[in-house]
Amino acid sequence: MIELFAADTPNGKKISIMLEEINFEYKVTKVNLLEGEQFNPEFRKISPFSKIPVIVDHGNKEAIFESGAILIYLAEKSNKFYEIEDRLKINQWLMAQMGYVGPIIGQHHQFHHYNPGKSKFGEERYFKITKSIYKDLDERLEQSNYLAGENYSIADIATWPWIARHEWHDVGLKNYKNLTRWYLEIAEREKVVKGYCFMDKEAKISLP
8 A cells, every 4th residue: 555645736646646547545644834744853754855745655665755756666566657668758758847847837836826026036037937838848749649659658647737737827828729638638537637636625627
């Protein structure tokens, strides 16, 4: 059984969606970020940078931190969404999400959504780069159904929850037809809907 330590964030949703998609039994242990539970010594034993998500695979007593590493671990364990013939492309798009898409959009959240008016430079900088990310993803999805090719993969599972906060971004998802097509197609997956609501059963996926 997998124990998921997480909060209701895009990074947390990546893993809950994956666990639903691969039909693994799991339980959720909430980490209250506002109360600083991520800094508790017991949590830091499994998360050295005090970040969520983390999973503990109680079947083999293995703890895994960093959402990209967790997705790879679960994909290899389940043999799903990580096709060998697509693996090089999957890894590239997964790392792009981990190193670029998530961190940049996360900063856009901080300046534009949580702290508007505190830094004109920060707001303008991260809005501009977030808009560029939408454009880049849209261009990629004009070439293929999914980010790494024609198969749905952990690269899509990693990226989709960040675009699911499109209302916070004020970029206008509907202006990017290929990205919108991809977003809506994934949003209709039964397991994605269930994983999205892993901490709030009343949560609704935002449509363009």
